[in-house]
Amino acid sequence: MRKLFAFLTAFWLCLPGATASMAAEGGSLRITEMAVTxxxxxxxxxxxxxxxxxxxxxxxxxxxxxxxxxxxETPIRHVWYRNGEVVGEQELQVKGQKWRTWSKRPIDRDSIGTWRVEALDSAGKLLKAVEFRIN
Incomplete structure (x- = not known):
């Protein structure tokens, strides 16, 4: 089965344009879990x-x-919004194929409102966002 997969992969890479599309897909960051905790x-x-x-x-x-x-190694950014306005950003490094990272935001009485955190790749593309509310 592995030999068949290797053969098909090698064959596919020989097709015109296949290398560029595979590199574009293979290099894409993907968030599998994002939570405010x-x-x-x-x-x-x-x-x-x-x-x-x-x-x-x-x-x-x-x-x-x-x-x-x-x-x-590549950076991502967490952008923290309160009531639709940016209140903080933090750049975080992704240093492997499977990586976990987090940013921290202090909260107090002035933090009351509707919040959103966006995760952006190095080009500024939105990877994922989470919303929550502080009462």
């Missing part, structure tokens, strides 16, 4: 916040699990 433990989120009181925790984290087929 109250804590990251053992490199995993402990919960997924949809609504939270500003007195509950001192900070929130945006956890992101990423598949990076190329395996090359």
């Amino acid at each position: 109250t804590k990251v433990s053992r490199n995993n989120p402990i919960d997924a916040v949809r609504r939270i009181n500003h007195r509950s925790v001192p900070a929130l984290y945006c956890f992101t699990r990423i598949v990076n087929p190329s395996g090359e």
Whole structure:
């Protein structure tokens, strides 16, 4: 089965334009999990916040699990919005084919509102977004 797969892959790469399209697909970052959480433990989120009181925790984290087929180091950005306005950005490095990373945002009484965190690739393309509310 492996030999057949290797043969078909080699054959496909010989087709005109196949290499460019495969490189474009193979190099694409993909987010398999993204959650706003109250804590990251053992490199995993402990919960997924949809609504939270500003007195509950001192900070929130945006956890992101990423598949990076190329395996090359590349940055992503977490952009934090409150009521539609950017209130923070953080660049995070993706350093392998399967990677987990997170950004942190302190919360307090002034944090009340509707929130969104967007994950963007190095070209600014939206990979995924999550929304939540702080009361």
